[in-house]
Amino acid sequence: MPTAEAEPIVSERPQAAAAPAAPPPFVPKPPMITLAYIAAGVMISLTQGLGLSFISANTQQIAGSMGITTTEATWLMAAYLFPNASLTLLLFKVRAQYGLRNFAEVAIVVYVLVCLGHFWADSYESALVLRFFAGIAAAPMTSLGFLYILEPVPPARKMNVGLCTALTAMAMPMPVAGLISPALLDIGGHHALYVAEMGLAMISVGFVFVLPLQSPPRARVIHSLDIVSYVFLAVGLGCFAVIFTVGRIYWWTAADWIAWLFIGGIAASTVHAVIELNRDNHLIDIRWLTSREVLHLAGALMVSRLLFSEQSSGAINFLRNVGMVNEQMAGLYLAILAGGIVSGVVCAAVLKPGREPAIHAISLLLVALASYMDSQSTVLTRPDQMLISQFLVSFASGLFLPPALVVGMGAAMKRGPGYILSFIVVFLATQKVGAYLASAVYGTFIDWREKLHSAHLVSHLSSTDPQVAARLKQLVGAYGRLLTDSALQTSHGASTLARQVQQQAYALAYNDAFLLTSWLALLTLLCLLVHVAWRHREQFFPLRARPEITA
Secondary structure, three states, rough: OOOOOOOOOOOOOOOOOOOOOOOOOOOOOHHHHHHHHHHHHHHHHHHHHHHHHHHHOOOOHHHHOOOOHHHHHHHHHHHHHHHOHHOOOEEEHHHHOHHHHHHHHHHHHHHHHHHHHHHHHHOOOHHHHHHHHHHHHHHHHHHHHHHHHHHOOHHHHHHHHHHHHHHHHHHHHHHHHHHHHHHHHHHHHHHHHHHHHHHHHHHHHHHHHHHHOOOOOOOOOHHHHHHHHHHHHHHHHHHHHHHHHHHHHHHOOOOHHHHHHHHHHHHHHHHHHHHHHOOOOOOOHHHOOOOOHHHHHHHHHHHHHHHHHHHHHHHHHHHHHOOOOOHHHHHHHHHHHHHHHHHHHHHHHHOOOOHHHHHHHHHHHHHHHHHHHHOOOOOOHHHHHHHHHHHHHHHHHHHHHHHOOOOOOOOHHHOOHHHHHHHHHHHHHHHHHHHHHHHHHHHHHHEEEEHHHHHHHOOOOOOHHHHHHHHHHHHHHHOOOOOHHHHHHHHHHHHHHHHHHHHHEEEEEEEEHHHHHHEEEEEEEHHHHHHHHHHHHHHHHHOOOOOOOOO
């Protein structure tokens, strides 16, 4: 087992911008060692991602196993996200100051200890506390997975092959959780999910201690004001993450605490911005974050999160609404997983500087096509009928993010290594908090449309209508063998008809959401084409040189 080597500490002048030291020169590794590092990165990414994906994919099953409501089970996700939404930002500096090797070993051991603690969680309250600490422990695992995949990749290929591989690994936990969780729940309920998470964490421990990461010289980059500033940022992003996770369940205007939490998030973020605008050694550069190019990038990333929510918040939830469970959606999860892997390979092969707009255009076109295909769904639609569309959405998602990350990282590097930290804030806000914002917006739109469609359908139902009367008689007759009281038969038949009407209304609402996604993707594509045409307007419309006037 290799031992950690002592890393020199480079002092930093107080007035210098906080930036990590330059990395050591790249040393090529043998093919088998390269594959081992990539496997380690994939395993670490799966480990940290499955912790949250197990809960999001099995909320009802976990609620039943723990004897709680689905609303209470959703709080397990909110507790996880509150610290996880922002902690990667501070850990970036911790890693630079205390050494990458030490950071990796401590992070993975802490994660294993938190996983181990779940076996003593015998109540909902203790599970809630442990999920909070799981969110803390999982934050460094995200960057570790990235670093292990990028470690053996030559510098010339880090921004295409390495980046695409890392992002593909980060997208794998959701479909993998859907594939393996039914068998785990059959074996031992929600405790089996913790056992699987613990087993993956132990494998990751072996990888981390056997395969060392190359560490740059350490630098003193953490200042006392960084901690104060980060606390306010963590509270702000954490409040928004909780609101977007549970706000729709309680409904946005029905609970006063949602408003107070929102106000607290705005106030904490404002204090953080005031601190950063009045110091020289920025934790993040607020002025750069509000520049035109960064706002443009953040807007593009946020729109992409909304579009790709068509899969996680749209298609999968639609199938669950019509009665499908994870066992019946195994083929769909395989299609989603295959789409992500294929897109990673394709993107790594074609991603080069200057091709980003073309790749984004293809991605948006595929999302528009897939969403339109899904907008033709009915209550009789089954997972097999959505395989192609969801493969296309997964493929498009894998195509979109790597070029956007390359553009953002390039913009940060032009300003200096210290601006990478500011870009991480943009990336975290759009990908973590933004993902739940997109899910909340998507779900709210579906709930709104369901109410409209339900009212419209009910207004056309009349007991004097022969078709309605025949349907109600059929439903009442189905309870004839179970109930002898005719009043109870009629009551149960009427409630069954009401549920079927609501199911139809939800199907129409999801179709509206799919169609809206398709139109939004086309609108985004149009904006992209206009933007590219404007940037290259001189090539399309060359200016004629004005003739010189001679005396």
